[in-house]
Amino acid sequence: MDAEAAKFIGAGIATLGMAGAAPGVSNIFSNFLSGALRNPSAAPSQTGNLIFGMAMTEALGIFSFLVALILLFVA
Amino acid sequence: MVTQAYAQEAAAPAEEHVDGAVDATHADPAHADPTADTHATTEAHGGEHGSDIFPPFDPATFPSQLLWLAISFAALYLLMSKVALPRVGSILADRKAKIDADSAAADASRQKTDAAIAAYEAAPADAKSKAQGIAAQTSDAIKTELASKRRAVEADLSAKVATAEARIATTKAEAMTHVDEIAAETAQTVVTQLVGDIPSDSVKAAVAKASKE
Amino acid sequence: MAGTDPIHQFVIEDMIPIHVGGDGTAGSGLNLSFTNSSLFMVLTVLAITTFVLLASSRKQLVPSRLQLTGELAYEFVANMLRSSAGTEGMKFFPFVFSLFAFVLTANLFGMIPYFFTVTSHIIVTVALALLVMSVVVIYGFFRHGFKFLKLFVPSGVPAYVLPIVVPIEIISFLSRPISLSVRLFGNISAGHITLKVFAGFIVSPGAAGFLGWLGAILPLFMTVALTALEFLVAAVQAYVFAVLTSMYLNDAVHPSH
Numbered sequence: 001m002d003a004e005a006a007k008f009i010g011a012g013i014a015t016l017g018m019a020g021a022a023p024g025v026s027n028i029f030s031n032f033l034s035g036a037l038r039n040p041s042a043a044p045s046q047t048g049n050l051i052f053g054m055a056m057t058e059a060l061g062i063f064s065f066l067v068a069l070i071l072l073f074v075a
Numbered sequence: 076m077v078t079q080a081y082a083q084e085a086a087a088p089a090e091e092h093v094d095g096a097v098d099a100t101h102a103d104p105a106h107a108d109p110t111a112d113t114h115a116t117t118e119a120h121g122g123e124h125g126s127d128i129f130p131p132f133d134p135a136t137f138p139s140q141l142l143w144l145a146i147s148f149a150a151l152y153l154l155m156s157k158v159a160l161p162r163v164g165s166i167l168a169d170r171k172a173k174i175d176a177d178s179a180a181a182d183a184s185r186q187k188t189d190a191a192i193a194a195y196e197a198a199p200a201d202a203k204s205k206a207q208g209i210a211a212q213t214s215d216a217i218k219t220e221l222a223s224k225r226r227a228v229e230a231d232l233s234a235k236v237a238t239a240e241a242r243i244a245t246t247k248a249e250a251m252t253h254v255d256e257i258a259a260e261t262a263q264t265v266v267t268q269l270v271g272d273i274p275s276d277s278v279k280a281a282v283a284k285a286s287k288e
Numbered sequence: 289m290a291g292t293d294p295i296h297q298f299v300i301e302d303m304i305p306i307h308v309g310g311d312g313t314a315g316s317g318l319n320l321s322f323t324n325s326s327l328f329m330v331l332t333v334l335a336i337t338t339f340v341l342l343a344s345s346r347k348q349l350v351p352s353r354l355q356l357t358g359e360l361a362y363e364f365v366a367n368m369l370r371s372s373a374g375t376e377g378m379k380f381f382p383f384v385f386s387l388f389a390f391v392l393t394a395n396l397f398g399m400i401p402y403f404f405t406v407t408s409h410i411i412v413t414v415a416l417a418l419l420v421m422s423v424v425v426i427y428g429f430f431r432h433g434f435k436f437l438k439l440f441v442p443s444g445v446p447a448y449v450l451p452i453v454v455p456i457e458i459i460s461f462l463s464r465p466i467s468l469s470v471r472l473f474g475n476i477s478a479g480h481i482t483l484k485v486f487a488g489f490i491v492s493p494g495a496a497g498f499l500g501w502l503g504a505i506l507p508l509f510m511t512v513a514l515t516a517l518e519f520l521v522a523a524v525q526a527y528v529f530a531v532l533t534s535m536y537l538n539d540a541v542h543p544s545h
Contacts, residue, residue: 055475055528059467062474069477073129130298131409131477136325138318140300140411143326148419151333151390156382159337162344163362170349 011071017064024057258282294484298408298477300325325412328397328404335397336389361389365530372534377541383423384537387416388530395476395522399515407525408477410469417469420533428540439543468532475525479518486511 032050036043130136259275259282266273302321309317343358351359365385369377391407398405406412428436440457441450489507493500 051524052528052531055471055524059471059474062478063470065478066470066474069129070132074132129295130300131411131473133300135319136300136323136409137411139302139306139320139323140325140409141415142320143322143329144406144412144415147326147329147333148386148390148416151336152382152386154333154337155340155386155389159340159344160362160382160385162347163340163358166344166347166351166355167359167362169347173349 007071011068014064014068014071017067018061021057021061021064024060025054028053028057255279255282255286258286294481294488297405297480297484300404300409303327324404325406325409328394328406332390332393332397332406336386336393340389361385368531369534369537372531373538373541377534377537380423380537384530384533387420387533388526391416391472391529392523392526395526396519398476398480399519399522405476405480407472408480410473413469413473414465416472416529417465420468420536421465424536424540427537428543431540432543436540436543439539441544443544464532464536468529472525472529475521479514479521483511483514483518486514 028050032043032046035046259279262282263273263275263278266278300323302319302323303326304322306320306322307317308320340358340361343355346352346355348355362385365388366378366381369381369384373380394406397403398408425436428439432438440454440461442453442457445453486507490504490511493503493507496503
């Protein structure tokens, strides 16, 4: 197999890392929603933490995208 | 497009990697695909003409970016820390001082108002207790007066009753003394009618004797 | 597809060439040219400075809209830093505010069509992250001396676990600048590539004639939605960058956690 083709395959496989970020982000939002419905008065004060957690989790998905980029362009 | 560009880069030796990128950086739009729009975002990045590296990973652009980032960020930091932020901070501090002073003044006036309200509420209470005192005094006075009057009347009445009783007793006693005379006269008359004349003294003695029995 | 290359938006072009050293041939020496990236860095700084100076120009007791916006930005960053690093950390307020304003403005400038996104280049985010970490390390040693190294020794951990915990702490500390920079770079560049790819889907069906143009409506809506998402990401990533900076500064101020 051509080394070129292996890089593309590797980049494609690297995008599977996003499958891990998806449950992470959905977990954050679903737990926030269920908590917010139980205690709506406390929800606005936690929006900052929600966004923060979302960004931290989402970044892990972005890292897999970065790996794909590096495979395509740098490696 | 990436594929072709990449293939070209992969074919190039590692040394020329950087140089080729620099060429790409310096490439003017004429270097680009002539069919492409020359606008910044829609223009082709050269296609197979040599821009063969993902631009953010192109080390040839690093010194320029670092230099200008350092210059602009240092300028921003100096402007913010020396000029801009102290101004915003002083506005906020002024407002906070003003609000604090105002709320302290408001607090003082509220305490004054509380004192006035307390004084205002104390006055009716005073008057009320005074009025109650007066009422109690008056009712006491009236009660004692009534009692003394009643006592006087009662004393008067009992004195009258006593004199009346005394008079009744004398009248009765007087009447009792007359009873003997009447009886003697009656008896004398009866005896005179029956027997004839008899001395009234003997009649009286006999009546007295009979009434004693 | 020539007009819709998603990578082209990141290309840096010289505007005022400045070359240091080298033998005059292309590619030799240091290229310190004033580029489109430099232009937008300068524009970002100018925009922030103009905004803050205008907002604080009249010093009204009851703020105007502009002044209120400036005060909100000030208090937002101040509260964020105070809640993370305490009052002692407030001496870094100008630094954190500059970082937050720079990243936010650069991200938002990037959302304007034809504008260059400064933060979509990894060297910029790496430089900012290394700046943060060097401030943390230098201030930590300056303030606490070698007690700063307590940062790597969590309190209340039994001694026999320390050989495992300390390397983990050191690795996590060393990975901070990497994750801090790559998070910002990845989010911004990935978002812009995605946006450009979907925008390309609007144009390319046009080749199929009228039906193709009808079919282009779907990716148009998708692009609108993605643009909204990217605005959110632009703001959130600036916020996250500033929050993480505050947390790391907290380590410098209070190393024994």
